[in-house]
Amino acid sequence: MDSLTQIVLGAAVGEMVLGKKVGNKAMLYGAIAGTIPDLDTLAGHFVDTVSALEIHRGFTHSIVFSLAFAPLFGWLVSKIERRSPARWKDWSRLFFWGLLTHPLLDAFTTWGTQLFWPLDLRLDFRAIFVIDPLYTLPFLILLILAMRQDRESVKRRRYTLWGLGVSSAYLLLGLGLKGLANHRFKEALEEQGIEYLQLETKPAPFNNILWTANVEVSDAYLIGDHSFFDTRPITFDRYPKNHALLGDLASQDKLKRLISVARGWYTINQEPGGLFFNDLRFGVLDSRSGNPNFVFSYQILENQGELEIKEVVRRPEEAKQLLLDLGRRIMGN
Secondary structure, eight states, rough: OOOHHHHHHHHHHHHHHHHHHTTOOOOOOOOHHHHHGGGGGGGGGSOOOOHHHHHHTGGSSHHHHHHHHHHHHHHHHHHHHSSSSSOOOHHHHHHHHHHHHHHHTTTSSSBOOOOOTTTTBBOOOSSOOOOHHHHHHHHHHHHHHHHHHHHOHHHHHHHHHHHHHHHHHHHHHHHHHHHHHHHHHHHHHHOOOTTOOOEEEEEOOOOSSSSEEEOOOOOEEEEEEEETOOOOOOOEEEEEGGGGGGGGGGOOOOHHHHHHHHOOOOOEEETTTTEEEEEEEEEEESSSSSSOEEEEEEEEETTTTTTEEOOOOOOOOHHHHHHHHHHHHHHHO
């Protein structure tokens, strides 16, 4: 999830663990704990693109990391807050839950998380988009109300519990809507006589009303969308796999790792700039043209016998158009 959401969740967890003892400082340190796992994004400044993708939501988003580093962070804060009634064990408990709830929430997104690292098992329930105002804003408002109360106030804990309860209920709602959307996509595929190998569904950006589906068939991938306000049948756009375009490059270690990151959901395009690897898990920015722009694409380059993978940087106007199209599409077809 986005940083603001993780800050809000971490602050709420901190309040539940130590709010009565240290007041708003519990929210402060809980918010810090909630942001620490995403420091793995800094790896992008020191390693190649594929390695950075592998590192993100890996070790720092695991139970192992929470267990190993919560005592260390707890010890550091206990030295900073020497006059606090909370002790090292109290701060360690706060950091453990702050660190752990971060990847638990991320597990509900499309990217998922390696909660059980070092096992190569990524949890991705795909029930909420990485930024969803309906999850974050009510939670934030209730947390601000709690923050304004005295630390001994019953209302303070009640507001925090409401925030945790409402946000958790929204996640459960997302799982239920995902099941319904998945059922409707399967019905559409059956009605259209489409035989498929795999089907994955996920929410579109910023909402859980509009859902998209990735469908694997023998030589292509189909992408369809469905809003719960739709009145017309679901349609699917076809994107050829073009995996054969990779040729001998398919045996390169770096490319194998990129395919693993994409969980096998990828197409290859041959363009004037060379070969491009498109990660289908996050959809397209614009499917209206004959050459669609995928949210995540990577240029494949060969430099003196070494394979280089370079992420394609998207333009701000592309995101603006996506938002305009998204708003119209949510309201139905």
